[in-house]
Amino acid sequence: MDALKQELKENIIEQLNLEEFTIEDIDNDDALFGDGLGLDSIDALELIVMLDKDYGIKLTDPEKSKEIFQSINVLATYITEHRTK
């Protein structure tokens, strides 16, 4: 699980072009949206594509994405339980 969290942080920084952040800047419980990393709606769509591409998880319910993109901890748990690749 720790390796997955590390991988998620790396991917989020790289794929969302968060040049001002390092892995150490992101706590596992930090809010990804709002006051945390300050991600926006386009970032949310990018994360949905990332889940499909990297973990074989297809999200179709917008409410579900709000729930699982709360933090690295929540996202990692969801991926572990639902990944198909």
Add this chain to the structure above:
Amino acid sequence: MNNKLNIQAWCSVQNGMVICNGKEIITVDNKQTFSASAKQVYKDQHWEYPKFFKMDRLSKLTFLTAEILMNEVTISSEEKESLAVVLSNKSASLDTDRKYQDSINSIENFYPSPAVFVFTLPNIGMGEVCIRHKIQGENAFFAFDDFNPLFLKQYAESLTQNNKAKQVLCGWTEIDEKGYNSFLYLASPNGTLPHTEESIKKLYTPS
């Protein structure tokens, strides 16, 4: 009312050199990638605008040229309500269009990137500049085979003569596989350099 325009300020980014009003701002290694060069300029200028890194290459080029130019002039928020933006280039957003196409070329590997898709129009970079500086005037983006100073001059004058704008941020911002160059200038009643086709052409052409 005096609608006569002058060139109040200008900025160009060509061959790794960023020049504003004839003064060299920074020279970057022209062999590095454009994104690396843009990042170097961002750090050198101590900008704090992380959204810059999410932009596509054309928007970064447009934004950084405009940012340096706008920091050289003083324009009130009231004046920004009547500041128009008229930009142009040759390749429109083809640079980013190709990147987006790559993400959807294969049926087996079909993952369209929303963050790339939102930049598949050439006027998005212009929008980024307007958001940054709260510019609310008219804007337009044109595609030409080559830099067209006469068109820019006439279009800017038409906007001011018809009371659609009092000042116009004009220019050329082009990036493709072969390289990049941009040139923006502020056409305004202020300044002393006449807004003529010859002046615009002369400032655009590297010495």
